Amino acid sequence: MKQYVIASLLTANVPPLFKRTEWPLHLTLAGPFFSDHEFAHIAEKMKHACTETRAMTLTGTSRKMFGRDKNVPGTLIERTEELHAFHNRLFDALMGMVTIKIPEHNRRDYCPHVSDRQSGHISPGQTFTLESATLLEYVDDTIIVLATEPIV
Numbered sequence: 001m002k003q004y005v006i007a008s009l010l011t012a013n014v015p016p017l018f019k020r021t022e023w024p025l026h027l028t029l030a031g032p033f034f035s036d037h038e039f040a041h042i043a044e045k046m047k048h049a050c051t052e053t054r055a056m057t058l059t060g061t062s063r064k065m066f067g068r069d070k071n072v073p074g075t076l077i078e079r080t081e082e083l084h085a086f087h088n089r090l091f092d093a094l095m096g097m098v099t100i101k102i103p104e105h106n107r108r109d110y111c112p113h114v115s116d117r118q119s120g121h122i123s124p125g126q127t128f129t130l131e132s133a134t135l136l137e138y139v140d141d142t143i144i145v146l147a148t149e150p151i152v
Contacts, residue, residue: 003101003138004039005031006046006090008130009148011119020141025117027058027077029133030090030106033098043135043147045093050149053086055131058112060122066115074115075122083112083130086151090133 011024035042060075087110100106114122134148
C-alpha cells in the first residue's frame with residue numbers, strides 16, 4: 001500500500017522529488033492517506049474536486065506548534081467555508097479508495113496550517129492564494145511530486 005498526501009505547494013520551482021526533511025512551504029489539503037490504487041486514478045479524482053473549486057485567498061491567523069511532539073512551529077490558516085468545503089470534496093472524491101492515516105486531523109477536525117520551512121513561513125495576517133493542488137507520494141525518506149491540478 002502506498003502513502004500519499006494532497007497539498008498546495010506555496011514555493012515556486014519545487015523539484016520533482018525531494019527529501020522528507022526538505023518539504024517546501026505547503027498547505028496540506030488532504031492526507032496523509034494510504035491506497036492500493038494507481039496514482040493516476042487518485043489524480044483524476046483530485047482533478048475532479050479541483051474543477052469544482054475556485055482559487056481562494058487565505059490568511060494566516062496565529063502562530064502555533066505542530067507535530068506529534070508539538071515541536072514544529074507554524075501558522076494556523078483561517079478555515080474558511082471554501083477551504084473546508086474543498087478539503088471535504090477531496091475526501092468525498094477519494095471515498096472507498098483510501099485509508100486516512102490520522103483520521104482525527106481530517107474532515108470536521110481539519111486544522112489548516114503552514115509549518116515553517118527553510119524556504120520561509122506564513123506570518124499572521126499574511127495572505128496567499130490557493131491556486132493548485134498537488135498529489136505527492138511518500139517513498140521511504142523521499143517525496144515524489146506526481147500530479148498538479150490548477151484551481152481556477
